[in-house]
Amino acid sequence: MLSFALALHGITKRFGSNVANDDISLQLHRGEVLGLLGENGAGKTTLINILFGHYVADTGHIEVFGQRLAAGSPRAAIGAGIGLVHQHFTLAPNLTVLDNVMAGTESLWRPVSSRRKAREKLHALSLQFGLAVEPDAKVARLSVGERQRVEILKSLYRGARILVLDEPTAVLTPIEAVSLFEALGRMAAEGLSVILISHKLDEVLRVSGRVAILRAGRVVAVRAAHSVDRSALAELMVGRRVLRPPRQESRAGEPVLKLDKVDTRGGRGTRSLSGADLVVPARQIVALVGVAGNGQRAVIDLACGLAAPRAGILEINGRTIRRASAAGMHAARVARIPEDRHEEGVVGDLRLWENGILEDLDDPRFVRLGWLRLRAARTQTARLIADFDIRCTGTEQRTRLLSGGNMQKLIIGRGLDAEPRLIVACQPTRGLDEGALVDVHTRLLQARQRGAGVLLITEDLDEALALADRIVVIQNGRVSAPMMGPRYDVQRIALMMLGDSETRATSQLDHAH
Amino acid sequence: MRIEPRDHRPALLVVLGISGACLLMLLLGSLLIMSARAPVWASWLALLKGAFGSRLAISEVLTRSTPLILTGLACAVAFRARLWNIGAEGQFYAGALTVAALGAGMLNLPAWLLVPVLLGAGALGGGLYLLGPAMLKHWCNVDDVVTTLLLNFVMLLLVSLLIQGPMRDPMSMGWPQTEPVIDAVMLPKLMSQTRLHAGLAIALGCALLIALVESRSSFGLQRRAVGHNPSAARFAGISATRIAIWTALWSGGLAGLAGAVEVMGLRGYVTGDLSPGFGYTGVIIAMLARLHPAVVPLASFLVAAIFVGADAMGRAFNVPSYIADVMVALSLFVMLATSFVLTYRIRR
Numbered sequence: 001m002l003s004f005a006l007a008l009h010g011i012t013k014r015f016g017s018n019v020a021n022d023d024i025s026l027q028l029h030r031g032e033v034l035g036l037l038g039e040n041g042a043g044k045t046t047l048i049n050i051l052f053g054h055y056v057a058d059t060g061h062i063e064v065f066g067q068r069l070a071a072g073s074p075r076a077a078i079g080a081g082i083g084l085v086h087q088h089f090t091l092a093p094n095l096t097v098l099d100n101v102m103a104g105t106e107s108l109w110r111p112v113s114s115r116r117k118a119r120e121k122l123h124a125l126s127l128q129f130g131l132a133v134e135p136d137a138k139v140a141r142l143s144v145g146e147r148q149r150v151e152i153l154k155s156l157y158r159g160a161r162i163l164v165l166d167e168p169t170a171v172l173t174p175i176e177a178v179s180l181f182e183a184l185g186r187m188a189a190e191g192l193s194v195i196l197i198s199h200k201l202d203e204v205l206r207v208s209g210r211v212a213i214l215r216a217g218r219v220v221a222v223r224a225a226h227s228v229d230r231s232a233l234a235e236l237m238v239g240r241r242v243l244r245p246p247r248q249e250s251r252a253g254e255p256v257l258k259l260d261k262v263d264t265r266g267g268r269g270t271r272s273l274s275g276a277d278l279v280v281p282a283r284q285i286v287a288l289v290g291v292a293g294n295g296q297r298a299v300i301d302l303a304c305g306l307a308a309p310r311a312g313i314l315e316i317n318g319r320t321i322r323r324a325s326a327a328g329m330h331a332a333r334v335a336r337i338p339e340d341r342h343e344e345g346v347v348g349d350l351r352l353w354e355n356g357i358l359e360d361l362d363d364p365r366f367v368r369l370g371w372l373r374l375r376a377a378r379t380q381t382a383r384l385i386a387d388f389d390i391r392c393t394g395t396e397q398r399t400r401l402l403s404g405g406n407m408q409k410l411i412i413g414r415g416l417d418a419e420p421r422l423i424v425a426c427q428p429t430r431g432l433d434e435g436a437l438v439d440v441h442t443r444l445l446q447a448r449q450r451g452a453g454v455l456l457i458t459e460d461l462d463e464a465l466a467l468a469d470r471i472v473v474i475q476n477g478r479v480s481a482p483m484m485g486p487r488y489d490v491q492r493i494a495l496m497m498l499g500d501s502e503t504r505a506t507s508q509l510d511h512a513h
Numbered sequence: 514m515r516i517e518p519r520d521h522r523p524a525l526l527v528v529l530g531i532s533g534a535c536l537l538m539l540l541l542g543s544l545l546i547m548s549a550r551a552p553v554w555a556s557w558l559a560l561l562k563g564a565f566g567s568r569l570a571i572s573e574v575l576t577r578s579t580p581l582i583l584t585g586l587a588c589a590v591a592f593r594a595r596l597w598n599i600g601a602e603g604q605f606y607a608g609a610l611t612v613a614a615l616g617a618g619m620l621n622l623p624a625w626l627l628v629p630v631l632l633g634a635g636a637l638g639g640g641l642y643l644l645g646p647a648m649l650k651h652w653c654n655v656d657d658v659v660t661t662l663l664l665n666f667v668m669l670l671l672v673s674l675l676i677q678g679p680m681r682d683p684m685s686m687g688w689p690q691t692e693p694v695i696d697a698v699m700l701p702k703l704m705s706q707t708r709l710h711a712g713l714a715i716a717l718g719c720a721l722l723i724a725l726v727e728s729r730s731s732f733g734l735q736r737r738a739v740g741h742n743p744s745a746a747r748f749a750g751i752s753a754t755r756i757a758i759w760t761a762l763w764s765g766g767l768a769g770l771a772g773a774v775e776v777m778g779l780r781g782y783v784t785g786d787l788s789p790g791f792g793y794t795g796v797i798i799a800m801l802a803r804l805h806p807a808v809v810p811l812a813s814f815l816v817a818a819i820f821v822g823a824d825a826m827g828r829a830f831n832v833p834s835y836i837a838d839v840m841v842a843l844s845l846f847v848m849l850a851t852s853f854v855l856t857y858r859i860r861r
Contacts (some may be wrong), residue, residue, distance in 0.1 A: 327750030344748040349741040
C-alpha cells in the first residue's frame, strides 16, 4: 500500500486580508527529497510554521504517516517525527556536540545522564548517514558546515523521519554543500523523507526527486526534477520569464581600491587580515569569495570606512586612507551595500526619505545651515522609488515595512544614484528571490559598464562566477592572487575556500569507515 | 495567546481609549480620596478650583510647570537617544548652584548680557554634570541609569555641604542657603502680584526649538538614527560619539536651565529644598508626553495642575497632599496601559 510520510490537505492561512497559504495540498513520499521553491513571500515560511505548530491553519489539516497531526503544537510535530534544520542554528556554542545533541532529550529529574548510550547512538547515526562529527568538540570551535551536521544529527537523534531543511546551503562552501547532498541522498535511501527549501535552483534540481513551486500562497506546480530545467523553474516561480543579465566585455581601468600588504586588528569576533593584497580596477567586478568568517568582515570594514589598516596601505581612487571614516568613504564616491540590510543598511523606524538621505547629511542639496530641506529630500527619494522600482506606499512609509528586495533596492539606489567610482557590495542578493536578484545583478553590471569598479563580497560561488571579471579567495585572513575570468577552475576555487577544520572532519570520516 | 503590533489604529479606538483612561483615572483618584475619608465630589471640585479657579491659581499652575517643562524636555531628549538620564534632579541643582555662584555679584556685566550669560552658564553646569555618565556609557558601557541616579545623591550632598559651608549666606541668620543673586539677574514677572515669571516663556521656547530640531534638523535626524539603530548610523557615517556628547549636553543643559530659571525667576538663592523632585517628575512627564517635545508642556501643565489642585484640596478637607504624588504616578500607569492597548492587540 502506498502511504505518504507527510500529507498536507487544503492548508489555508490568512493574515488580515493577506492570504499567505491558499489551499495548499502536498504529499511527501517515504524516501523522497522534495524541493520546495518559491520567491520571498510565496508562503514557504508560513507553511513550515504551520507544519511545526507555530501557526494554526485557518482550514485544512496535516497527516503524518497516516495519522492526523494535532494543530498548533510544536511538541506534537516533533513527537510525530518531524525535524527542522533552521538557516540560523540553535546550538549552544559553549557546550560540546554531544551535550547539544542530548540537550532536552532527558528528564531534568533523572539522577544521572546516560552519556555512554547517547554517545553510541550519536556515533551510529553519524556513520549511518555519513555525517562526521567529533562528539566532544565544543560547538564554538566548529565550522559552519560542521555545525549544520550537528543540527541535523540533533533532529535525527530525536527520531526525526521527516527532515525539513531551510536554505541549508546558504552558509556552506560548494564542497560542504556536496557532502550535505550526499548525506541527504543517504537519508532518502534509508527511507527518511526530506523537504529542501532553497533559492538556488540548480541545487534543488540536483538533489530533489520532485520539486514543488509556491507562488503567492498557492502550489503552482509539482514536477519531477528530471523533467524540468532551471529556466522553466524560474519562470514558474516568478510567473514570468526571467533572464540572467548578460555580461559584456569591459577593459580594466585605473585601480579604485587597492590593499597593499594590509594587516588589520581582530576583535569583535572578526578575523584579522594579514598581508592582504587586493586590487579592484575601474570597469571591473572583483569577487571576493570564501567561507563566512574568514576575514571578509575585515575587508568590508576597510572598504566601507569602518576600520583603518594596522599596517600596509589602503588606497581609494589613488589616495591613501589612514583614518577610518564612513562619511569620508561616501565623500570619495564609494557606494556601500552592507551585509545586513536591517542591521546596517537602513534604520527601520525612520521613513523612506529619511533613510534616502541618511548618508548625505553634509550635502547642501538636502541640508542648509543644519536644517533639512524636506522638499528636496522627499523629491530625491521619490525619484529613487521610481528609478529603482521600489514597491512601497510612498516616501513617508516606515522603512522596516518594506520587503527584503525593496529594502535592498532602496540601499542600492541610494548608493548608485551618486554615480560612485567604487561599489562595495556585501552579499547583495542574500535572501532575495530570483526577480530581485536579477535586478541587483543588472544594476551592478550597469554600474560597471558606466566605469565603476565593483568589489563583490559573496558566499555564493554561482553569483561570483556569473558576474566577476576576477575572483579572489579569502581564507583564514589571507587573500589569494586574483584569478582572471571569464572561465574559472571551479574545483580549484572550491579547494582554496576550504579551511583546516573541514579537511580534518573529512579525514575523520574516512577513518571511521 | 500572542501580543502583536496593530497595523493601524481606528479613530474610534483612540477616542474610546483616551476617554476610558480619563474615567479610570477619576475612578482610581476617587478611591484614593475615599480612603482619606474625604467627600469625593467636593474634593474633586476643590482640586479643580484650586488649579483653575482663579487668576492666582492658574498663575501658580504655570509657575509650577515651568521647571517641569524643562526637566521633562531633558528626559525626553535623552530617552529618545536611549540615554537613560534619571539624573535631572542632580543636573537641576548643578545649574542652580552655578547661577547662585556667578549671580551674587561675581560677574560684572550689563543687565541685558548678564541674564543670558547666567542662563547659559546654568545650562552648561547641568550639561557637564551629565557628560561624565554619558561618556562612561558610550566608551565603557557603564549603566547610565545607575550612574545618573547616584550622581543625584552626590549633588544633594554637595549642595548641603556648600550651603552650610563655603557658599552660606552670612546674612541668612544661620539658615543653610546661598547668598541671594543680585536684582539685575532676576527674570521679569509675567503677571503682577503672582509668582509667574519669564521662565515660562523660556521653557516654552525650548520645547518649540527642540521639537523643530528633532523633526527638521540634520542633528535631529542623526540623533534618531543613532537612537533606533546605532550600527546603521555608524555605517552611514554618523559619528555616535558626537551625538552622545551633544545629547548629554542638551539633556543635562535643559535640566540645568530648569535650576537656573527656578533660582533667577523665583527664589534668588539655593536651598536644599529648591526642587521638590522636579528632576524625577521630569521622567514621568517625558513618559506621559510619549517623548514628544511638543507635548511635554501639556503634560507638565497637567501634572502641575494636579499638584497645585491637590494642595488646595488638602487644605480644604485635611487630605494629605501626598495624594497628588500618587495621582501623578497613577496617571502615568493609566497612560502606559492606554498606549499599550492602542499600539498592540492580543490575539489568540
